[in-house]
Amino acid sequence: MHNITKKTDFKVLVSLFAVEAIILIVMLFVAHFSVNGSIGHTNLHSEFSGSMHNICTNVLENSLGGKGVSGFSSLYKENTVENAPSVNEEMCKFYTFNLSDVGITSNMLRAKKNTQMSGISLNTATNTVIAPAKSDFALGKFKVHNDYVREALDLEEILAKPLVIEPMDNSSILIYHVHASEGYCITDSDKYNLRSHTIVGEEHNVVAAGNILQNAITSRTGIKVLHDKTLFPEGLESSVSYNNAAKKLDEIYAENKNIKLQVDVHRNAAEDGNKKYGPTVEANGVKYAQISFVIGLDWDPVTGDRNDSVNPYWEDNFKLCMLMIEKLEEKVPGICRRIELRRNPYNQNYAENSLLTEIGFAGNLSTEADRTAELFGEVLSEIYG
Numbered sequence: 001m002h003n004i005t006k007k008t009d010f011k012v013l014v015s016l017f018a019v020e021a022i023i024l025i026v027m028l029f030v031a032h033f034s035v036n037g038s039i040g041h042t043n044l045h046s047e048f049s050g051s052m053h054n055i056c057t058n059v060l061e062n063s064l065g066g067k068g069v070s071g072f073s074s075l076y077k078e079n080t081v082e083n084a085p086s087v088n089e090e091m092c093k094f095y096t097f098n099l100s101d102v103g104i105t106s107n108m109l110r111a112k113k114n115t116q117m118s119g120i121s122l123n124t125a126t127n128t129v130i131a132p133a134k135s136d137f138a139l140g141k142f143k144v145h146n147d148y149v150r151e152a153l154d155l156e157e158i159l160a161k162p163l164v165i166e167p168m169d170n171s172s173i174l175i176y177h178v179h180a181s182e183g184y185c186i187t188d189s190d191k192y193n194l195r196s197h198t199i200v201g202e203e204h205n206v207v208a209a210g211n212i213l214q215n216a217i218t219s220r221t222g223i224k225v226l227h228d229k230t231l232f233p234e235g236l237e238s239s240v241s242y243n244n245a246a247k248k249l250d251e252i253y254a255e256n257k258n259i260k261l262q263v264d265v266h267r268n269a270a271e272d273g274n275k276k277y278g279p280t281v282e283a284n285g286v287k288y289a290q291i292s293f294v295i296g297l298d299w300d301p302v303t304g305d306r307n308d309s310v311n312p313y314w315e316d317n318f319k320l321c322m323l324m325i326e327k328l329e330e331k332v333p334g335i336c337r338r339i340e341l342r343r344n345p346y347n348q349n350y351a352e353n354s355l356l357t358e359i360g361f362a363g364n365l366s367t368e369a370d371r372t373a374e375l376f377g378e379v380l381s382e383i384y385g
Helices: 007-035 041-061 068-078 188-192 206-221 238-255 314-331 366-384
Strands: 091-100 103-112 120-123 135-139 142-146 163-165 172-176 224-227 259-268 280-283 286-289 291-296 336-342 353-361
Touching (some): 142 314, 206 224, 238 259, 286 353, 314 336, 314 353, 314 366
Parallel strands (some): 091 120, 142 336, 172 259
Antiparallel strands (some): 091 103, 135 142, 280 286
């Protein structure tokens, strides 16, 4: 018998049993009367009642997994409103991690929001310390490049708590671009034009990649995605652009209180001899631009001192990057370059989770970057959907 999950299902089942019982009573009465027509009324009533009692007892005692009448009562009790899970009981995704010298893998389970557990399920790595700048760190395909942070960071401390992804009901994701004019190559010949690195608009640049990312998430999950395409007039001057972007973020968050994830989409830039650098990886005959992540920590840009209030989310951002790298590498091995560490928060202090991602290089074709943006959206959908 199938499980019954609603009180209405129980009522339907009882009704069906009642109908079948009436039919059975009539049939048994006719048969019994035909066979025993000569027996007196009192004997007929007594024998018929005894037969029905035995039949009903047998049916009930062998129904509902042999639980009989108690099965009906317990079934009804289990599905009452009083015993149903509370609608206010938030079940979140908890991601914990296994560390080893050959790589990092994650584990996901669902639990109440305030459940306490360690963020490390298993640790067999011989070294978990990211050395001060300048240094490189690797566990398998997980790589960290540290050019700026002058303190050692230990993964065991970062992963003291798991990464918790709350349900996205009535929440949203924000995509924006501190450098909205960062462009890609349209053709292979564009790779040799070292004077042009920017494209204004929504084609062949990071805004176009952001559009693809937005569509990839909404089409898979239905989550509301805000895509701000503001072009800040300071161009590529880093500190001014981030300061002006922060002013825009203040406006966005004032109007949208439920942003759970913030994604700042960039692309990298470098030269390879006489042309723009644009490495790719290939999977199933398709070329993808590589992707990297930047994590801003909690140093105050003004005072130069470390302060937890500057960016209280950087450890969760780090865990999210770890998870993203694992899942992206499962789909297209080699697609992730590394995590790059920065002292300043880089505006990653606005939402519970923030990603600053660099999709490809200036020397990548826009088609290569677009494929990576689509894959990026697919992975985010798996985590937040």
